[in-house]
Amino acid sequence: MLNGSTYQEIYRNFKWQIPPVYNIGVDVCDKWADDKDKPALIYVSPDEKEQRYTFRELKRLSDKLANALRAHGIKRLDRVGILLPQRPETLISHIATYKLGAIALPLLTLFGPMAIEFRLQDSDAKAVITDRANWPKIMEIRERLPDLRLIMVINSECPDEVPDFWQSIQAGSERFEPVMTRPDDPALIIYTSGTTGQPKGTLHAHRLLLGILPGFEFYHNLFPQPQDLMYTPLDWAYIGGSYDALFPTLHHGVPVLAYRPPKFDPEKAFYMMEKYRVRNLMAVPTVLRMMMNAVPDPQVRYKIDLRSVTAGGETLGEELSEWSKSALKAELNEQYGQTECDLVIGFCSAVMPIVQGAIGKSVPGHTVEIIDKNGTIAKPGEVGEIAVKRPDPVMFLEYWNNPRATAEKYTGDWMRTGDFGKKDSDGHFWFTGREDDLIESGGYRIGPGEVEECLMSHEAVALVCVLGVPDKVRGQIVKAFITPKKGVVPDKVLEDNIRAYVKGKLEAHAYPREIQFMAKMPMTNTGKVRKNKLK
Numbered sequence: 001m002l003n004g005s006t007y008q009e010i011y012r013n014f015k016w017q018i019p020p021v022y023n024i025g026v027d028v029c030d031k032w033a034d035d036k037d038k039p040a041l042i043y044v045s046p047d048e049k050e051q052r053y054t055f056r057e058l059k060r061l062s063d064k065l066a067n068a069l070r071a072h073g074i075k076r077l078d079r080v081g082i083l084l085p086q087r088p089e090t091l092i093s094h095i096a097t098y099k100l101g102a103i104a105l106p107l108l109t110l111f112g113p114m115a116i117e118f119r120l121q122d123s124d125a126k127a128v129i130t131d132r133a134n135w136p137k138i139m140e141i142r143e144r145l146p147d148l149r150l151i152m153v154i155n156s157e158c159p160d161e162v163p164d165f166w167q168s169i170q171a172g173s174e175r176f177e178p179v180m181t182r183p184d185d186p187a188l189i190i191y192t193s194g195t196t197g198q199p200k201g202t203l204h205a206h207r208l209l210l211g212i213l214p215g216f217e218f219y220h221n222l223f224p225q226p227q228d229l230m231y232t233p234l235d236w237a238y239i240g241g242s243y244d245a246l247f248p249t250l251h252h253g254v255p256v257l258a259y260r261p262p263k264f265d266p267e268k269a270f271y272m273m274e275k276y277r278v279r280n281l282m283a284v285p286t287v288l289r290m291m292m293n294a295v296p297d298p299q300v301r302y303k304i305d306l307r308s309v310t311a312g313g314e315t316l317g318e319e320l321s322e323w324s325k326s327a328l329k330a331e332l333n334e335q336y337g338q339t340e341c342d343l344v345i346g347f348c349s350a351v352m353p354i355v356q357g358a359i360g361k362s363v364p365g366h367t368v369e370i371i372d373k374n375g376t377i378a379k380p381g382e383v384g385e386i387a388v389k390r391p392d393p394v395m396f397l398e399y400w401n402n403p404r405a406t407a408e409k410y411t412g413d414w415m416r417t418g419d420f421g422k423k424d425s426d427g428h429f430w431f432t433g434r435e436d437d438l439i440e441s442g443g444y445r446i447g448p449g450e451v452e453e454c455l456m457s458h459e460a461v462a463l464v465c466v467l468g469v470p471d472k473v474r475g476q477i478v479k480a481f482i483t484p485k486k487g488v489v490p491d492k493v494l495e496d497n498i499r500a501y502v503k504g505k506l507e508a509h510a511y512p513r514e515i516q517f518m519a520k521m522p523m524t525n526t527g528k529v530r531k532n533k534l535k
Contacts, residue, residue: 002217002364007352014214014364018393022183024206025062025098028250030178033059040250042276043088044259053088055253062095064172065165069100071172072150072163074127076101076179077186081120081128083107083138086236086260089154089165091246093129098206101179104188106237109134110525117141119191120148123201123400129165132156183207183393189400190239192339201400202339209247211394215343215363216248219310219333220280221350224252228307231257231273232282233264238526239339240313245282266294274302281309281328285316286527288332289463292323293486299327306330312337312346314528315431315449317456318356334359336429340396341388341415344368345429357453358428359421366392370423375411380425383432383447387414420447437531439468441476446510448478454505455480455512458498460488463521465529469514480512481534483521490517 004010032038032055041053074080080097082104084090097104105123107116116137120128127150128138135153142148154165181187187206191199217223230249234241249256257276261268264287273281288311291298298304306328312335324332331349336359345368346360362368367389370378378384388395390413398406409415418435432438432447439446448466455464463483468476482498484490495515502511522530 002214002222005351007348007361010218010348010351011362011364016210016365016393018183018207018210020182021180022206022210023098023101023178023181024187024209024247025095026178027209028247029055029058029062029095030099032250032253038253039255041088041091042255042257044257044272045087046261051088055250058092058095060174061092061169062099063174063176064169065092065096066100066176066178067172068152068163068168069096069102069127069150072127072152074100074102074150078102078127079105079123079125079189081105081107081116081123081125081130082237083109083111083116083128083130083134084154085109085131086241086258088258089129089131090236091258092169094242094247098181098187099176099178101181101185103186103203106188106190106242108235108237108525111137113137113140117144118198119201120145122191122198123189126150127152130154132158135162181206183210184397186397190339200402200405203397203400205397207393208243208396209251211365211392212243212343213248213251214365215335215337215346215394216244218348218363219282219335219343219346220308221333221348223248223280223308224254225279225307227277228252228254228279229257229277230254230280230282231259231276231278233260233269233287234282234284234526235260239342240282240284240526244335244343249280264290266291270295270298270302270304273304273306277305279305279307281306281330283309283311284313284527285311285320286314286463286523287311288320288324292320292327293462296323297327299329304328308333310335310346312359313526315452315456317453319457321354321356336360336386336431337394338417338419340409341392341394341417343394344388344392345386355428357430357450358424359431360429361427362429366394368429369414370421370429371411371414371416373411375414378423381422383420383422385435386417386419386421386429386431387411388417389413390415437467439466439476439478441468441471441474441478441509446478450506451478451480451502451510451512454502454510455482455498457505458501460484460494460498462486463529465521465531465534466512467531467534471513477513478510479514479516481516481518481521481529483518 131154232245336345370384522533
């Protein structure tokens with residue numbers, strides 16, 4: 001746990017404690033099971049039926065499932081696909097897979113058959129656990145997955161050769177001895193959706209959870225504190241929902257609220273946060289903006305008592321930060337990381353001031369710098385690539401079956417993020433854009449993140465994406481795709497007003513010479529703008 005009353009003290013005092021034997025499933029479940037009444041999970045189904053699970057119950061169920069998987073021939077290091085939404089069976093499947101020494105492969109339920117097929121084929125998965133809603137997708141591609149030896153379905157009502165999840169658990173023994181895995185043993189593959197080519201399988205070790213803890217505790221203002229209770233509307237198939245929220249919370253023996261209907265409803269989210277006394281919220285900026293626009297002043301209608309709010313993955317904007325502080329009564333701690341190396345930069349408002357526009361400082365335990373193409377650390381204020389130094393417990397092991405991509409990720413001991421930014425003399429990082437998004441215009445390097453931050457503060461702008469587009473004179477110019485706020489009519493006058501606004505806020509060369517208004521922005525399943533689609 002983090003120790004100190006200031007950022008400097010916490011960073012200086014931090015020491016990694018990585019044991020010689022470590023298993024995620026044991027850590028998030030078994031170690032708390034001696035207390036038979038200790039709450040772990042509050043699950044509210046889309047139709048608002050409630051189920052509660054203690055750590056002891058999760059241990060019993062995951063042990064029985066691990067035995068059932070072993071009986072079906074699933075062994076250590078086999079890949080187990082988990083094609084399920086945010087529900088208890090998802091958590092039980094993860095824990096059982098880890099305790100078996102196998103490798104979990106989370107799959108988003110919004111994936112179509114082709115996306116699922118690629119991931120199951122590429123990982124050479126031996127099993128997949130799913131539900132009746134997603135079982136047809138597996139059966140559509142079943143013939144092209146000859147190595148898939150087990151399909152387990154929740155409440156299956158499927159052919160006899162397809163085992164039912166809960167019947168398999170009931171048939172399994174409660175006696176299971178978890179595999180004695182080491183911290184560097186593989187535990188998880190999460191596929192990243194890159195801008196080009198097929199997704200890459202990011203292979204993580206069991207130490208991933210230990211490596212993520214300092215960032216998690218940092219963003220949630222020195223987590224845990226008395227009465228903490230975590231809620232995230234993010235899908236557990238993403239690292240943001242699972243390893244940025246679910247598993248580190250359970251590591252600390254703190255309960256989690258699981259509620260994720262098919263379509264996010266801000267009003268329902270506030271209602272659930274009030275009903276279950278949520279103290280900690282992890283989201284993405286798009287979700288928070290939906291909440292802000294739907295219920296500008298939630299304290300009037302709901303008794304919300306949040307202690308910490310954190311978000312990352314895209315530009316936050318000053319308006320969102322101010323709303324969180326005034327309406328949610330909690331400062332918004334920005335977080336930064338990526339699937340390969342998560343939660344390494346951010347803010348902790350409990351021990352440091354929030355600097356608007358910056359993405360934070362290095363999280364305790366991690367060495368993060370701005371480097372040039374040769375791996376030389378940049379001077380304060382110089383733009384370069386954000387990089388993390390190895391060894392680092394949170395860093396991925398490799399891209400699955402892709403040694404070339406793994407090697408290209410590093411320059412010496414620096415893992416390159418592909419994100420560009422700068423670091424000021426006080427240690428704050430400032431994001432300027434992705435490597436392939438950086439705009440070169442008239443000899444200037446323009447970070448789209450800065451322009452987006454500025455545009456989001458304009459009174460007429462609800463959502464924005466900035467790209468560089470070809471120009472015969474300047475090489476590239478800045479183009480802004482803008483979704484106006486409700487009731488705003490886009491016209492030439494508004495275009496000119498927006499251009500003048502950016503000119504007055506940023507460098508003159510950074511204003512959008514082209515503006516395209518969008519009734520609806522193309523979005524990814526995680527709530528990020530699909531820049532490649534706009535390109």
